[in-house]
Amino acid sequence: MTSEDPFARDPAQSPYAIRHQSFGTRRRGFDPKEVTAYLAGLADQIEYADADRADLRSEVERLRTSATEAEQQAHMAAHAVGLLSEAQAIADTLVAEAQQYAEDLMAQARRDALVRTHDPVPSTVDSRPSMARLVAAQFAAAQSVAAFLAR
Incomplete structure (x- = not known):
């Protein structure tokens, strides 16, 4: 058993056309006032159904858009998370490299200080203070970098 679409055979009538439909008169026919009232009620129902269908279509379109x-x-949030993750990885790498550089710089400054303080070869009086200042400056720079990274 198949259900047949009632509108497949005849095109849909507008509420105006239903309200103003005229019929031939015959003896012993339907009461014209009852028929007119029925058609007016039917037209009202169709107007309501058309308006409701238009509202539903606009709601569907709004939902599709939203x-x-x-x-x-x-998509933008996922992209932003990816960018932030990448930035964090780069920052972590840079911090690790800076810490390693600071540690290497401090170790080199310590080695230079030890070599210069235990230098068996006598050096001139003028060059020893400038070397000591250079080693102290390297050591101070290494400590500054380490302090900065410790923050």
């Missing part, structure tokens, strides 16, 4: 916007926002 779903598309939500998808775009989700």
